[in-house]
Amino acid sequence: MMLKEGIPRHTQISEWLRDQIETGKFKAEEKLPSENELAKKFDVSRVTIRRALQSLESEEIIYRCQGLGSFVSDDRTSHNLIQLTDFNEDMKKAGLDATSDVRRFVSVDAPAWLAKRLRIEEGNKVVQIDRVRYGNGEPIAFDSTWLPILYGQLLNKNDLSDATIFDILENQYEIPVVKGCYRMSAESADAELAKELNITENTPLFLIDRISYTIGEKPIYYQKRYYRNDKVIYEMTLERSAEDKSSSEMPLKEFVPIFKSNK
Amino acid sequence: MMLKEGIPRHTQISEWLRDQIETGKFKAEEKLPSENELAKKFDVSRVTIRRALQSLESEEIIYRCQGLGSFVSDDRTSHNLIQLTDFNEDMKKAGLDATSDVRRFVSVDAPAWLAKRLRIEEGNKVVQIDRVRYGNGEPIAFDSTWLPILYGQLLNKNDLSDATIFDILENQYEIPVVKGCYRMSAESADAELAKELNITENTPLFLIDRISYTIGEKPIYYQKRYYRNDKVIYEMTLERSAEDKSSSEMPLKEFVPIFKSNK
DNA sequence: CATCAATACTTGTTAATACATGTTGTTCTT
DNA sequence: AAGAACAACATGTATTAACAAGTATTGATG
Missing domain, CATH: 3.40.1410.10 (Chorismate lyase-like)
Incomplete structure (x- = not known):
């Protein structure tokens, strides 16, 4: 695997992995190659691989388990981010024309x-x-x-x-x-x-x-x-992470319109 | 500066720094000690200090500039988090009894x-x-x-x-x-x-x-x-970071009720 | 006085190495 | 067959080392 010059290797590697995940080459919950395998593949040191994986981990794109390996996160729906969508996108998601x-x-x-x-x-x-x-x-x-x-x-x-x-x-x-x-x-x-x-x-x-x-x-x-009140409701979910019970700050997980069906 | 055993040093160091920042020992926009100074202070290697600083950076508690140093972030208002507040808190913030x-x-x-x-x-x-x-x-x-x-x-x-x-x-x-x-x-x-x-x-x-x-x-x-519609509006702000113009995902910066005054 | 070069500092990148710790499956023992 | 011990492999922690690159100050030069 060739790496360009001028761009930090760990950046290129995390970008490559991000791309592989986004395009479905690595699927949700799938185990990524081990650090040593990746190091060999890109011909870099394990530290560089770890630097790349840390970026992805802090973005919650992957998670890692000591003794097990690194895995693609499943809830790729939201990484503390919400999408700014337009009407057409919202409708498409809801399966409406x-x-x-x-x-x-x-x-x-x-x-x-x-x-x-x-x-x-x-x-x-x-x-x-x-x-x-x-x-x-x-x-x-x-x-x-x-x-x-x-x-x-x-x-x-x-x-x-x-x-x-x-x-x-x-x-x-x-x-x-x-x-x-x-x-x-x-x-x-x-x-x-x-x-x-x-x-x-x-x-x-x-x-x-x-x-x-x-x-x-x-x-x-x-x-x-x-919005017609009988047709759409906006829903949002806040979640407080398990570790941090101290503050009452929570990341927003979702903010989506919900289109009601005809009944 | 003494470090405990059993807890990773980089964790202890980032916790210490986090605490110093939260309690105002290091103020907003203030320059933190350089990596070498911190390494000396805690008697650890520079890599360990960098590991600690990376955690804080990914949480946007600090930001770093090559050639300049590490600084305390200013907009500590929201790190992609929003506060889950109750009615009394909301009112207090708005200055109402x-x-x-x-x-x-x-x-x-x-x-x-x-x-x-x-x-x-x-x-x-x-x-x-x-x-x-x-x-x-x-x-x-x-x-x-x-x-x-x-x-x-x-x-x-x-x-x-x-x-x-x-x-x-x-x-x-x-x-x-x-x-x-x-x-x-x-x-x-x-x-x-x-x-x-x-x-x-x-x-x-x-x-x-x-x-x-x-x-x-x-x-x-x-x-x-x-809510009385003439008294309260809910407002929220989404911002897309300057670097990442590719995706339309944005962190939520605020979600707050706004209480209207009597007019 | 203005400009440029040296230099002393900062963070950024990367390697090579060692050992610790958690997980899993295998193998040996009972 | 059940359990203990071990080996293989995963990530986690940490050091030392070197060089790259960005920033600011200083000082010499025109």
């Missing part, structure tokens, strides 16, 4: 409350996009998104049926979303929401309110999404 | 939906506790808590004005909460909720639904808490 209808695609003057969130001047132009989101053809959510004209101009009404805003900005224009600030609350459906979501007026809706930022704490868009 | 009125403290037969959540048999006795929660004297939330009789008998109506259930079980009876599963949704206020929270009927409320577990995945209690 995601579609959306664009109901409004206009340029408006930013009111004060919006300007503050997007860190722009009041009255500046912003693009507003209103969409109904469907899961298996049924309305699940309604959202309004506001983008500064700078970003809004990059979007095109037609693209939005297939791709998400997240997707387009990140993949087509290399504007990554590096931070998201969510707010959760409840609100009752007004006439428009009731009509679009096919529910009666004043039904309570679950509202997620989000500002997405790109590099340098720069807001990209502000989004308000109203 | 937390009080509660116990409205119901009864023993009931567990209906099917509750039995499932608490992993007990349908019809088994559970203790139900309904409380109104106040912040600075104003009603903020209403919650119902159900505990299997095993845990419920440990509680006493009078204790619950001051202490939280969380508190009593963990501190008085050493039953730690090691896991919490939260569900968030919206619901409209029924007559009782409207009366207790001093709002009009059918106002949307923000509902947090929680199962708390102790060691061994054993449910301790199930709680439904209705």
Whole structure:
């Protein structure tokens, strides 16, 4: 096995292992080659192998047992991290077919409350996009998104049926979303929401309110999404590790929307 | 500096450093002694010191710069961890005075939906506790808590004005909460909720639904808490680290209730 | 005075080596 | 057949050694 120059060997080895695990060459709970075998394979010292394995261990990608070996962790679902997902991904995970209808695609003057969130001047132009989101053809959510004209101009009404805003900005224009600030609350459906979501007026809706930022704490868009309360619940799990009973800090294991079935 | 036997030196050294940092002997952004200095101080090899520092680095308690040294991290607020807090703590952080009125403290037969959540048999006795929660004297939330009789008998109506259930079980009876599963949704206020929270009927409320577990995945209690939507918003922030732009996984930085002021 | 080179410090990488400790299966004994 | 002892192999701990590479200061040079 050849190693490049210029990059630390332990880094290359842990990257190689990470890749093998991610692509399924080493499966969950499978035993990895022993330290000595790996050392021989890469022609490095055992210390270097251990350095590589330590990285993976601290990321909880593998775990190790003295006398037994190193193994691929099973709960690869979350390493204290949660995924920032968009609507389509969430739906796909839930096994639902995601579609959306664009109901409004206009340029408006930013009111004060919006300007503050997007860190722009009041009255500046912003693009507003209103969409109904469907899961298996049924309305699940309604959202309004506001983008500064700078970003809004990059979007095109037609693209939005297939791709998400997240997707387009990140993949087509290399504007990554590096931070998201969510707010959760409840609100009752007004006439428009009731009509679009096919529910009666004043039904309570679950509202997620989000500002997405790109590099340098720069807001990209502000989004308000109203979920049909009978269709989706957000769930999150916190777990305190067995060792550390002292603090009440816990890593978040999951934060996922759960789509309810029709019953 | 003396090291004990039986415990790995690198563990003792990283524990010592962790303690020094936590108790403020080394302050945020302060430079730690160099690896060689530490090696001399503890009379161990530099490799052992590096092993100790690596632990702290992977926990993001310190960071290190080649050529410069090792420094205490500043953002000790959250290391991918979020705190599992109870109502009183949340209120205290927000600078509000937390009080509660116990409205119901009864023993009931567990209906099917509750039995499932608490992993007990349908019809088994559970203790139900309904409380109104106040912040600075104003009603903020209403919650119902159900505990299997095993845990419920440990509680006493009078204790619950001051202490939280969380508190009593963990501190008085050493039953730690090691896991919490939260569900968030919206619901409209029924007559009782409207009366207790001093709002009009059918106002949307923000509902947090929680199962708390102790060691061994054993449910301790199930709680439904209705927050007044005009008083509380839950906020959370996700951040993607600068290096790792590949995955869309982000550590959760905060998940906190925000109490709105009267306006 | 500004610039560059030397140097003294820092952390980073890696090897070679030794022994400790936990796990498992084999083999010898009873 | 059951149990004890052992060997083989796994990871864990720790040392000594050397060199690489980044940072900051110092001092000589133009």
